[in-house]
Amino acid sequence: MNTPTYIGRFAPTPSGYLHFGSLVAALASYLDARAVGGRWLLRMEDLDPPREVAGAQDAILATLESYGLYWDGELTRQSQRHGEYAALVERLFSQGLAYACTCSRKQLEGCNGIYPGSCRNAGHARENAAIRVRVPQLHYRFTDRVQGEYGQHLGRDVGDFVIQRRDGFYAYQLAVVLDDAWQGVTDVVRGADLLDSTPRQLYLQELLGLPQPRYLHVPLIIQPDGHKLGKSYRSPPLPADQATPLLIRALNALGQALPDQARYGEPAELLRWAAQHWDAARIPRTLTLAETALR
Ligand code: GLU
Ligand code: ZN
Helix, strand or coil, X not given: CCCCCCEEEECCCXXXXXXXXXHHHHHHHHHHHHCCCCEEEEEEXXXXXXXXXXXXXXXXXXXXHHXXXXXXXXXXXXXXXXXXXXXXXXXXXXXXXXXEECCCXXXXXXXXXXXXXXXXXXXXXXXXXXXXECCCCCEEEEEECCCEEEEEEHHHHHXXXXXXXXXXXXXXXXHHHHHHHHCCCCXXXXXXXXXXXXXXXXXXXXXXXXXXXXXEEECCEECCXXXXXXXXXXXXXXXXXXXXXXHHHHHHHCCCCCCCHHHCCCHHHHHHHHHHCCCHHHCXXXXXXXXXXXX
């Protein structure tokens, strides 16, 4: 039997530079693909120009290259896909599967991020409104390759969610589902901060009749103060001249075997070795910053 085709991807948002946590996610996604001879795509999730940091796109590409994380095919950009997103929103709206919401942020205060459905039956016009997709009163669950069983009751825990913002920009949830299917992605490997987005994505896949990829959410790195290592820290770009030591540190964070020091070599060589020895079953579910230090 032929090994099923594997298509993975890394999908950074240029709202900041890559930090150590994003390196861990990129590396896991890269190795999981390369270990089975799969393809690894790169997609720039530049959906939110107001939050984009100038120069971040170029810096992300330069970092991936200096760390030996070369992608297959052409880089794609979500900013080039507005036509597809618009057509889909239009279709869902005209079919009554999505509706216009005029609630202000203030009106939604105190809802704990769960949309109460205020505009569900209001029949608002699309102009100057956000578009929300109706969710069913159902549980959406899946088995993550690292985090195990995960699910949410969409009606109760999430509510109807935004697919197009009031300012006209498209929502991550919509674009990611459409693009993963468009690119034939079979395996999503990303940070655990997106675990609680996954049930919404499963619902959109079902609604649109798209295939469901496998999921692997790598642990977030918890700082000593309890904060997650994230873009909000405005971390500086990963240093280009530290590629090998930081790749080793990321491999260690992923619970992977490490080569002999003498064989560390150039990033490309190290990545080849790591792909041959990749074992996703060794990835820990949680991680503190201290645990990412080399023992
Ligand atoms: N663009 C998202 C981020 O940088 C990741 C999306 C994904 O991997 O599904 O956080
Ligand atoms: Zn509303």
